Amino acid sequence: DVKVTQSSRYLVKRTGEKVFLECVQDMDHENMFWYRQDPGLGLRLIYFSYDVKMKEKGDIPEGYSVSREKKERFSLILESASTNQTSMYLCASSSLGVRYTFGSGTRLTVV
Amino acid sequence: KQEVTQIPAALSVPEGENLVLNCSFTDSAIYNLQWFRQDPGKGLTSLLLIQSSQREQTSGRLNASLDKSSGRSTLYIAASQPGDSATYLCAVRQGGSEKLVFGKGTKLTVNP
Numbered sequence: 001d002v003k004v005t006q007s008s009r010y011l012v013k014r015t016g017e018k019v020f021l022e023c024v025q026d027m028d029h030e031n032m033f034w035y036r037q038d039p040g041l042g043l044r045l046i047y048f049s050y051d052v053k054m055k056e057k058g059d060i061p062e063g064y065s066v067s068r069e070k071k072e073r074f075s076l077i078l079e080s081a082s083t084n085q086t087s088m089y090l091c092a093s094s095s096l097g098v099r100y101t102f103g104s105g106t107r108l109t110v111v
Numbered sequence: 112k113q114e115v116t117q118i119p120a121a122l123s124v125p126e127g128e129n130l131v132l133n134c135s136f137t138d139s140a141i142y143n144l145q146w147f148r149q150d151p152g153k154g155l156t157s158l159l160l161i162q163s164s165q166r167e168q169t170s171g172r173l174n175a176s177l178d179k180s181s182g183r184s185t186l187y188i189a190a191s192q193p194g195d196s197a198t199y200l201c202a203v204r205q206g207g208s209e210k211l212v213f214g215k216g217t218k219l220t221v222n223p
Binding site: 004006031033040041042043045048050058088090092094096099100101102103104105107 | 157
């Protein structure tokens with residue numbers, strides 16, 4: 001069964017810490033995405049990548065960066081975590097004309 | 112800028128009822144539209160994908176229709192069951208873009 005795997009289901013970090021969220025897909029998809037989901041705001045795109053080492057800002061990139069060194073792995077980095085980055089983070093992958101596949105999500109709490 | 116709206120935000124129905132969830136979008140130049148299901152605290156599961164050239168797609172008790180010219184899609188669920196309780200989201204992909212624009216979802220509760 002094809003999968004998008006997010007390394008952590010729950011994460012608690014302290015304000016100011018550097019946080020890495022990892023996502024791995026096994027479908028050889030070109031495109032990978034990071035969203036955050038908040039009550040009342042829905043899903044908002046943070047960054048996406050359409051190829052190795054290629055990235056593009058989404059709607060809310062401030063405070064985040066990404067890394068894609070290998071096709072199957074897309075990392076989201078919070079350079080200095082803040083409490084307003086407490087959220088559910090969802091990774092997804094896709095290929096042209098193919099359905100998006102989402103991971104199970106990482107619930108990040110910044111204290 | 113594309114905007115996707117889902118009405119109602121929440122819906123509660125008795126088991127066995129047929130129901131329709133609505134999705135509207137402002138820019139008709141879409142490449143495709145997807146319906147997703149999300150269980151509490153979980154990721155999204157893709158239910159149906161409709162390409163812009165298609166009018167509908169079916170999977171089991173689910174049927175999704177697309178009217179691009181009017182900017183509307185509906186998800187029809189036949190003979191609803193308590194296990195259908197979840198949040199349903201629609202998302203559109205614009206032509207020339209790999210990004211999806213999501214609605215905020217309809218939270219469905221099916222009561223036994």
